[in-house]
Amino acid sequence: DDMTVPDMNFQEKAPKIPPRVLCIGIPVRDLAYRTSEVPARGAKEIASYFEEFCGGNSLNAAIGIVRLGGRASLCGPMGDSRETASRYMFDQLGHEGIDTQHLVHMKGLVTPLSAIMIDPTGERTAVTFRDPELWKVKLPPTDILLEDCAAVLTESRCAEFCTDLCTEAVRRGIPVIVDVDRAMSLREGLLTASTHLVFSSEPLQETAGESDEGEALKKIAKLTPSFVAATRGPRGTIWLDADGALKDTPAFPVHTVDTLGAGDVFHGAFALAITEGQALEEALRFASAAAALKCTRFGGAFAAPQRLEVEELLRQGRAASPAPMA
Numbered sequence: 001d002d003m004t005v006p007d008m009n010f011q012e013k014a015p016k017i018p019p020r021v022l023c024i025g026i027p028v029r030d031l032a033y034r035t036s037e038v039p040a041r042g043a044k045e046i047a048s049y050f051e052e053f054c055g056g057n058s059l060n061a062a063i064g065i066v067r068l069g070g071r072a073s074l075c076g077p078m079g080d081s082r083e084t085a086s087r088y089m090f091d092q093l094g095h096e097g098i099d100t101q102h103l104v105h106m107k108g109l110v111t112p113l114s115a116i117m118i119d120p121t122g123e124r125t126a127v128t129f130r131d132p133e134l135w136k137v138k139l140p141p142t143d144i145l146l147e148d149c150a151a152v153l154t155e156s157r158c159a160e161f162c163t164d165l166c167t168e169a170v171r172r173g174i175p176v177i178v179d180v181d182r183a184m185s186l187r188e189g190l191l192t193a194s195t196h197l198v199f200s201s202e203p204l205q206e207t208a209g210e211s212d213e214g215e216a217l218k219k220i221a222k223l224t225p226s227f228v229a230a231t232r233g234p235r236g237t238i239w240l241d242a243d244g245a246l247k248d249t250p251a252f253p254v255h256t257v258d259t260l261g262a263g264d265v266f267h268g269a270f271a272l273a274i275t276e277g278q279a280l281e282e283a284l285r286f287a288s289a290a291a292a293l294k295c296t297r298f299g300g301a302f303a304a305p306q307r308l309e310v311e312e313l314l315r316q317g318r319a320a321s322p323a324p325m326a
Contacts, residue, residue, distance in 0.1 A: 019150030019275035020071040020099075021268070024162045025058025026134060026155075027078055027103070028112040029085050030300055032260065035117045038125045045117075053302050054089040055114065057155040057179050060261040060301030061268030062098045064290060067304045070272040073099035075145060076158065077137035079111035086111060092302075102145060104137050122256035122295060135160045142168050150275040151175040153267060156182060156203075159190045166193040175274050178226075179267045183207045191224040196274065198267060199230045213238055214246045227280065231266060233259070237284050249284040252292035252313060261301035266291035269310070289313045 033047035062072035074093065078086055086105070093100050112130040119125075139145065142165050146152075152169045154162050156178055166176045170193060178190050180199040183206035191197070197220070201213060208216035213230055221228050221240050229239035236250040269290035273283035289310045297303035 018070045019272070020073060020148055021062070021065050021151045021153055021271050021275060022145055022149045023058040023062040023065070023072055023074050023268075024139075024152065024154040024158055024165070025056050025061075025074070025076045026112055026130060026158065027054055027059045027074070027076065027089060028056035028114050028128065028130075029089065030055035030114045030116055030260070032116045032118060032124075032300060034298065035119060037119055038117050047117075049298070051299065052088075053300055054092050055261065055300055056112070057181065057264045057267070058153060058158075059093070059098075060264030060304075061153055061179070061271065062093075063096050063261075063301040064265035064268030064294075064304045065272050066097050067306055068269055068272055068290060068310065069307045070275070071097075071099070072268070073102060075102035075104075075139060077104050077106050077109075077134040077161075079105070079109045079131075080107055081105040083111055102140050104139065106134060106137060109133055116260060118258055118260060118298070122259050124258070124260045126260075137161050139165060146172065146174060149174055151177060151271050153177045153179070153271040154190075156180040156184055156188075156190060159184075159188060163189040163193050166190060170195060175271075177267065177271045177274065179264070180204070180207070181263065186223060191220075191226070194224070194226045196227045196270070197224065197229070198270065199228070200263060201230055201232045204230045217246070218244065229284065231263060233262075237288060239280070239284065241280075247281070249281065249288055252289055254292045254296050256295040258298040258300070258303065259295055261304070262291045262294045265294045265301055265304045268304075285314060286310065 032051050034049035035045050035047050039045035062074050065072040109131050114126050114128040116124050116126045169176050176194040177196040178194045180203050183203050204216045208219040210216035217228050231237050234251050239247050266287045270287035273286045293305035
């Protein structure tokens with residue numbers, strides 16, 4: 001009998017569906033200008049380049065996740081559905097392959113808008129308008145949002161409308177990564193409705209009331225069971241290990257032309273790495289490499305790298321020497 005024996009390992013050989021990260025935030029229209037310097041008060045400045053794209057912390061992170069091989073769905077408030085800007089944003093997000101079905105249009109409101117100036121060092125200066133009414137958004141039902149969800153990524157400014165969902169996610173064993181880019185109250189619910197808190201340097205110092213970043217992390221760690229870390233741009237990332245010891249993940253030295261969205265790409269890459277089961281140190285290096293590559297290109301998060309580029313940079317291993325610990 002010449003019958004073909006069925007391959008019993010077909011499930012192992014089938015392509016795996018990438019993990020889905022639920023990104024909760026407030027999308028923003030970014031109007032980006034490249035300038036020779038940030039103009040002084042009352043001055044006029046001629047821009048050498050202009051581009052409009054959609055932005056916002058969680059939206060940028062979602063782009064980073066998809067570029068790196070994950071799946072991302074975006075949830076949060078937007079302006080009125082009649083806005084011409086919203087159609088433009090949905091087109092851009094659709095092109096990236098980001099699931100936008102859980103974005104919530106709010107009648108009569110304006111989608112946030114940022115004017116961003118990027119100087120020759122790549123540093124960005126931004127002025128943003130967000131309508132306070134956007135924080136009154138009611139998100140879709142939690143069971144729908146957390147279905148097939150490998151992790152939740154949100155930003156600290158969204159605490160008012162997402163803390164209950166994050167609490168339920170943690171209860172279900174779903175990692176919750178919070179991008180803290182502004183000072184938090186030490187009684188903030190997201191301190192405990194999370195599994196990973198990744199601060200920017202200044203908000204960390206302001207939240208803890210400590211100028212020493214290491215001491216600030218240790219103070220925050222006493223208030224939360226979450227992993228705590230702080231990103232410091234070219235100075236790398238500091239974090240506390242399971243024993244409470246201060247660790248340092250150096251940044252990758254690159255020629256920076258545009259820092260816009262770099263921190264968000266870092267958070268997206270880190271969240272994806274957590275869903276993939278990468279160890280914390282590996283996840284932070286992965287995120288650092290993704291953010292570094294983004295900085296070498298103009299275009300906000302739309303300059304986020306592909307997975308192969310990040311893996312190549314990691315292979316090269318050209319990380320800066322660790323900064324001495326205080």
